[in-house]
Amino acid sequence: MNYPASVQRFYQGKGMKSNWINSNANIAATASAMLILDCVRQFGLERKNYHPDIVNYEMMQEAMNSNLSANMGKKIDFEIFLTDAMISMANHLHYGRFNPIFNREKIESGNSIPFRAEEFLLKVAMDNQLMYAISALQPKMSQYRNLQEYLRLMTGQYTCDSYEVSEQQVRKIAINLERLRWNATDSARYLMINIPSFQLEYVDGDSTTIYRLVVGKPSSPTPLLQGLITQIETAPDWLIPQNIFINELLPQAEKDPLFFVKNHMAVYDTKGKLLLINPKTLRDIRNNPQDFRAKQSSGCDNALGNVVFRFNNRYGVYLHDTPLKQYFARKKRALSHGCIRVEFAVELARKILVADENVAALKSFDITITNGKNQRYPLSSALPIIISYQTIAVRDGLLVDYHDTYQLDSQLMAKMYPLNKSTTVLIKK
Incomplete structure (x- = not known):
């Protein structure tokens, strides 16, 4: 079976009684379960993964025939494997078959998972509309539905x-x-980033606004993840990632000791002490790079631009503005170190604040942008952000x-x- 522990929990919830072969009175629910298995291809799934040798119409007929008591083994096989097929379908439509976080082992444990297929099946297994109940477990996002x-x-x-x-x-x-x-969401408002299309979709109910993006290079790919934008920051300082600081900026500073000053960057030791850059301190940094950090202050040449959208993630990637607007004219825009640059970021930030009904923020947002003032605007409702990888999509049908x-x-x-x-x-x- 695909999910034996989940199947066991299902029957424990039913008091170890059968569900599909009780009597002909339950044939509608059983037929509905069989019907969704006939339609697995339309969901991007394969019939072979749902026990076709056991869960088929011939076995169903034998299992539902009360006179064939001699074939009790076949009845039990059909009963149990149809339950496993329905639990499998529910999990695969909700989580996916190869979800890197909610994998088979995680689901089978039954611990710390937002959706339990066996509990869902206990509620709907006697319903002759079972097919529609299971298909409703799919993501509601327009990108998926289309x-x-x-x-x-x-x-x-x-x-x-x-x-x-x-x-x-x-x-x-x-x-x-x-x-x-x-990485599905049930929210009516969310940001969907698609790396292959170099686009961001801001979805707000039936309205979708598309923005062009620059994403990570293949050598430093943008990670696939789901998070929550909790605040928008104007004129942000940039804490420069260590790999960029050591591998790209330090060699330039060694050639030109004024490089950090010219680019509005400051270097600190681990105690937060500001370093005066000279040949000696550059040697110290080169010898012990892990003991130093660099930060770029806000300004027209700041890598984060005028605004950054803050969301916690273990990869340390940002969604942000950029002063390098010329790159948005390129067709292929996999150019960054992994962070995501968005065209018209200020416009996007304003849309989010309007939808968030953050009246106080809206009063000062344009002023802080104009004056280049550093200000953080917490969102009253966190906005889901999904970084996905879609190599095919439906556009205008x-x-x-x-x-x-x-x-x-x-x-x-x-x-x-x-x-x-x-x-x-x-x-x-």
Whole structure:
């Protein structure tokens, strides 16, 4: 089974009684469970992962036939494996099959997880609308809904109309649906960053505003994560990451001792003491780089620009403005050390403050931007931010492919489709 511990908890919740083969009175719920298994392709899943040798209509007929008491073993197999299939479907649609955080072991433990499939199934397992209840576990985000609806048409209506459909395209949609499940949000307002498209979508209900981005280079990729923006800061100081300080800035300062001064940077030791930069202190830094930190003060050449959107994450990446506006004109914009630069960042910050109904902040925000004053504006409602990796999306009803900037598709494709072969076939139901 896929989730044996979850299955056991389900039956413990039912007092160790069967659910699917009680009598013909429950056949509607059982039929609804079977029906969603017939439709797994439209969700980007594979029927082979849900016990097709045991959970099929022939076995269902035998299991529901009260006269076939001699086949009790088959009845029990069908009962238990159909439960595992439904728990699996619920987990895979909610978390994804290969969620790096909520993986199989984490889910099976039942500890510190926001959604428990066995508890959900206990509530809906007798419902003849089970199929719709399980499908409702999918992410509600428009990026996901549009892509899943397109896949539903490809694997259903289009094949019925005898259109030729690319199996490779179906699989590419499936791996992108999988990634979207890893970092889903139910919030009506959120920021969705897509690395391959170099775009940020600010979603506020039915309204979506798109901004161009610069993201991390393949050698210093922007991490995939989900977080909460808790405050917006104007004219921020930049605590320079150690790898940039040591590998890029220090060599320039060794050539020009005034480099830090010219770029409004200050260097401190671990006690917070400001260093006077000269050949001796540069040698000290080179010999013991871990004992020193550099910070760039706010100003027109500050790497963070006029505004930064603060959200805690273990990678130390920022979403921020930049003085280097010329890079937004490039088609491929994987250029940073991992942080995310957003075009028209001040406009985005203002939109967020308006939606946050932060009246006090709005009164001073434009003034602090104009004067280059450092000010922090806490949000009354934290704003979800999702950094995702979507190499295919639906735009205006059409599929759009994006360059696989970090070459991640093949890794996930190999997990979801072992021994994958790229073919163009007519998909059959």
